[in-house]
Amino acid sequence: MPPFRNPLTAVGGSNLFAILDAPLYLRSRYVQYLEHHEARMDELEGTLRGHIGLTEGALERLEDRGYQKIKERNHNIPLAKDIRRSRHC
Known part of the structure; x- marks a missing residue:
């Protein structure tokens, strides 16, 4: 029986594909998260700088x-010297 007709080979292949593809997917999500986080921090920094300026x-x-x-x-x-002058006059 050829290996591609065996159901265990298909399941094993799909598991292998999922395991190898997961780090790539997670990395892309992580990079996207970091970009959004940086944008939020830049916006927050601008807001704080504005409030500090105000x-x-x-x-x-x-x-x-x-x-x-x-x-x-x-x-x-009146200064002290002015008070002394007014008393002596």
């Missing part, structure tokens, strides 16, 4: 506003 801008505005308020508050307070 936060830094808001912090700079708050610091400038606070500095201006302190400057205005201190501008209205």
